[in-house]
Amino acid sequence: MTIYDISKQAGVSIATVSRVLNGSANVKPKTRKKVLDVIEQCGYTPNAFARGLGLNSMNTVGILCADCSDLYLAKAVYYIEKNLRGGGYHTVLGCTGYQLEDKKASLAMLLDQRVDAVIMVGSNFIEAQSGDNEYIRDAASQVPIMLLNADLDCPGVYCTMCDDFKATQEVTLSLLDHGIHDILYLYNSTSYSGIKKLTGYQSAYLMKDIPINKQFQQYFNGSHEDIDGVCKLLTELHKKGLEFHAVLASDDMLATGAVKYAKLHHRSIPDDLSVIGYNNSLLTTCSDPEITSIDNHLETLCSQLVKTCIGTLNGEEMPQKTIFSGELVHKATTKLI
Amino acid sequence: MTIYDISKQAGVSIATVSRVLNGSANVKPKTRKKVLDVIEQCGYTPNAFARGLGLNSMNTVGILCADCSDLYLAKAVYYIEKNLRGGGYHTVLGCTGYQLEDKKASLAMLLDQRVDAVIMVGSNFIEAQSGDNEYIRDAASQVPIMLLNADLDCPGVYCTMCDDFKATQEVTLSLLDHGIHDILYLYNSTSYSGIKKLTGYQSAYLMKDIPINKQFQQYFNGSHEDIDGVCKLLTELHKKGLEFHAVLASDDMLATGAVKYAKLHHRSIPDDLSVIGYNNSLLTTCSDPEITSIDNHLETLCSQLVKTCIGTLNGEEMPQKTIFSGELVHKATTKLI
DNA sequence: TTGTACGCGTTATCAT
DNA sequence: ATGATAACGCGTACAA
Numbered sequence: 001m002t003i004y005d006i007s008k009q010a011g012v013s014i015a016t017v018s019r020v021l022n023g024s025a026n027v028k029p030k031t032r033k034k035v036l037d038v039i040e041q042c043g044y045t046p047n048a049f050a051r052g053l054g055l056n057s058m059n060t061v062g063i064l065c066a067d068c069s070d071l072y073l074a075k076a077v078y079y080i081e082k083n084l085r086g087g088g089y090h091t092v093l094g095c096t097g098y099q100l101e102d103k104k105a106s107l108a109m110l111l112d113q114r115v116d117a118v119i120m121v122g123s124n125f126i127e128a129q130s131g132d133n134e135y136i137r138d139a140a141s142q143v144p145i146m147l148l149n150a151d152l153d154c155p156g157v158y159c160t161m162c163d164d165f166k167a168t169q170e171v172t173l174s175l176l177d178h179g180i181h182d183i184l185y186l187y188n189s190t191s192y193s194g195i196k197k198l199t200g201y202q203s204a205y206l207m208k209d210i211p212i213n214k215q216f217q218q219y220f221n222g223s224h225e226d227i228d229g230v231c232k233l234l235t236e237l238h239k240k241g242l243e244f245h246a247v248l249a250s251d252d253m254l255a256t257g258a259v260k261y262a263k264l265h266h267r268s269i270p271d272d273l274s275v276i277g278y279n280n281s282l283l284t285t286c287s288d289p290e291i292t293s294i295d296n297h298l299e300t301l302c303s304q305l306v307k308t309c310i311g312t313l314n315g316e317e318m319p320q321k322t323i324f325s326g327e328l329v330h331k332a333t334t335k336l337i
Numbered sequence: 338m339t340i341y342d343i344s345k346q347a348g349v350s351i352a353t354v355s356r357v358l359n360g361s362a363n364v365k366p367k368t369r370k371k372v373l374d375v376i377e378q379c380g381y382t383p384n385a386f387a388r389g390l391g392l393n394s395m396n397t398v399g400i401l402c403a404d405c406s407d408l409y410l411a412k413a414v415y416y417i418e419k420n421l422r423g424g425g426y427h428t429v430l431g432c433t434g435y436q437l438e439d440k441k442a443s444l445a446m447l448l449d450q451r452v453d454a455v456i457m458v459g460s461n462f463i464e465a466q467s468g469d470n471e472y473i474r475d476a477a478s479q480v481p482i483m484l485l486n487a488d489l490d491c492p493g494v495y496c497t498m499c500d501d502f503k504a505t506q507e508v509t510l511s512l513l514d515h516g517i518h519d520i521l522y523l524y525n526s527t528s529y530s531g532i533k534k535l536t537g538y539q540s541a542y543l544m545k546d547i548p549i550n551k552q553f554q555q556y557f558n559g560s561h562e563d564i565d566g567v568c569k570l571l572t573e574l575h576k577k578g579l580e581f582h583a584v585l586a587s588d589d590m591l592a593t594g595a596v597k598y599a600k601l602h603h604r605s606i607p608d609d610l611s612v613i614g615y616n617n618s619l620l621t622t623c624s625d626p627e628i629t630s631i632d633n634h635l636e637t638l639c640s641q642l643v644k645t646c647i648g649t650l651n652g653e654e655m656p657q658k659t660i661f662s663g664e665l666v667h668k669a670t671t672k673l674i
Numbered sequence: 675t676t677g678t679a680c681g682c683g684t685t686a687t688c689a690t
Numbered sequence: 691a692t693g694a695t696a697a698c699g700c701g702t703a704c705a706a
Contacts, residue, residue, distance in 0.1 A: 003684065012693085014684085014685095015695095016693075018685060021684095022685080026691060027692085028692090031691080046683080047451065047683050049683080050684035050698090051683080052698095053683080053684070053699070053700090054683085054685040055684085055698090068411055069416075074406045074414075077430070078404065078432055079406075081430055085446075092427055094418070094422070095419060109422075113395070113427055114386060227623065259625075282562050286564065287625075288624075339699055341699080350676065350677045351701095352677060353675085363676085368676085384698085384699050386699080387700040390681095390682050390683065390698090390700075390701095391700050392682090392701075
């Protein structure tokens with residue numbers, strides 16, 4: 001069933017059918033109705049490939065994320081897809097994993113597929129070595145690239161992020177002000193935003209002129225679901241004699257591990273130990289006590305990102321960087337005001 | 338940059354370029370090299386739309402799920418996408434929500450986009466009223482439809498699922514055998530597999546000739562993340578005087594709520610109360626104690642589903658139904674063998 | 675082994 | 691307001 005079949009049955013030319021299909025004004029109401037009737041009756045749908053060939057677009061945006069089964073990334077994908085759909089765009093998804101070569105390959109696949117734009121979700125897409133981001137710059141010369149929670153200065157690259165630095169800085173300051181100076185910072189990512197969070201923590205110490213103990217910055221090198229591993233790490237530190245009265249984690253999973261550790265060693269939360277997570281995800285309410293966590297307003301970020309994306313595709317001038325603030329959500333693992 | 342440009346620069350016809358591109362055997366090695374060099378040098382990529390138009394396929398499969406931020410569905414999407422990519426297919430994602438009309442619209446979008454097949458993830462896609470599944474049957478006449486954890490008898494529809502009935506039946510039997518007769522069954526879905534799980538529970542009572550108390554079948558009508566709501570529901574039942582010494586949940590989130598309830602009311606797990614979840618997700622290890630849960634081998638299901646999908650697309654004869662067994666994974670909320 | 679020419683189903687540009 | 695026709699870029703049957 002093609003546009004020709006419709007045109008014949010309706011007794012008009014394909015041009016007229018096309019006009020009806022695309023809502024062109026220049027078509028007599030009576031003709032329009034006739035054509036629409038035939039279309040309805042035949043259950044005709046325009047061929048998307050032919051349309052794509054002609055317009056050089058299938059209204060499709062690619063989403064890249066390392067692992068869409070990750071609690072946080074999954075939510076991001078969800079919000080982004082929803083907003084894209086609302087804007088009339090299809091979403092093609094690629095989970096790249098954390099290896100650079102795989103990221104490159106996935107991005108190349110999307111470009112081959114002629115997506116209109118690419119959205120890269122998660123700061124892990126920006127590598128520490130500037131040269132390793134070259135493939136993103138290259139891609140940006142072909143289609144707009146949108147980054148969520150990452151930063152890359154380059155024409156065609158648009159960044160939407162939460163000010164993670166400020167968020168951890170403020171929380172750390174607050175803890176220090178309450179007399180808790182031995183804050184263990186627990187992190188599992190050295191990505192762009194991972195580093196931002198860490199430096200936020202460090203800067204608070206600098207501001208208060210309190211010396212930083214490197215022992216208090218602990219990198220957890222395990223899977224994103226290995227809560228027990230986190231518990232073990234803290235237990236080791238504990239046994240080594242490291243004293244800490246707060247755990248600030250770059251991730252709710254890590255914070256959950258900290259709560260487990262506290263229970264295992266009968267340390268009372270929040271009196272003896274405060275725990276603060278990041279993302280304010282479902283995990284914060286699974287734990288007992290529920291975990292205080294930094295919320296980076298993911299839904300807002302995603303909504304704004306897609307607005308910027310669609311705006312750009314419409315040829316509008318859009319901001320290269322959009323930055324929101326995080327917010328500490330108090331629950332039961334802290335006794336701060 | 339088109340195939341014409343390449344053909345000119347290489348001094349051959351577009352047919353030869355096309356042959357090189359598609360790995361046709363009938364091309365002289367020397368010619369092939371020359372063409373490949375030009376392609377390499379120009380960074381040429383075939384236009385996917387034109388290719389799609391000619392072949393009537395862009396090697397794209399649509400995934401539909403109600404909510405890809407749901408822990409379980411996200412994992413499914415992850416595995417499926419991975420397998421599809423491995424098989425050379427692109428993935429377009431649609432989150433439909435739980436409303437029938439939205440599901441219909443999403444499916445229609447995918448068909449308009451001319452995907453090669455559609456994968457519907459989650460039993461919530463099969464409605465209780467048979468007529469409400471008509472849109473799926475219609476779609477199946479156009480492209481193969483793959484169902485994960487759902488069942489629909491219809492040509493062109495392929496089902497891959499876990500035997501949820503057997504899984505809950507066996508667990509319930511085991512509890513009954515251990516003398517626990519007051520098992521609260523907690524569920525939040527009346528989908529195909531939701532019903533299967535429930536009837537598995539019921540059938541165990543029938544087999545043992547133990548009367549069923551309807552009070553023990555509790556439907557939780559809340560959000561998929563409302564752990565506190567679950568806790569409240571159980572508290573209410575408790576206060577009403579309903580006695581139960583086990584909670585069998587259709588979902589780990591519900592089980593997490595049950596653990597919370599137990600703590601709140603100082604009921605010891607597993608001595609006074611056993612708790613069993615479903616899906617064996619991350620949530621089972623977030624709780625303290627860790628939750629015994631039924632694992633339905635999602636990764637295996639997804640891998641098999643994609644095999645069936647790709648096989649079908651290759652014109653091979655594939656089984657209409659593939660059924661795997663679930664497995665109880667013992668953790669700390671049960672004392673069964 | 676290679677080249678020519680047509681078809682795929684649209685959109686868009688001109689005429690009329 | 692409508693129609694004829696040329697792109698769009700590729701795959702492929704057929705010819706050479």
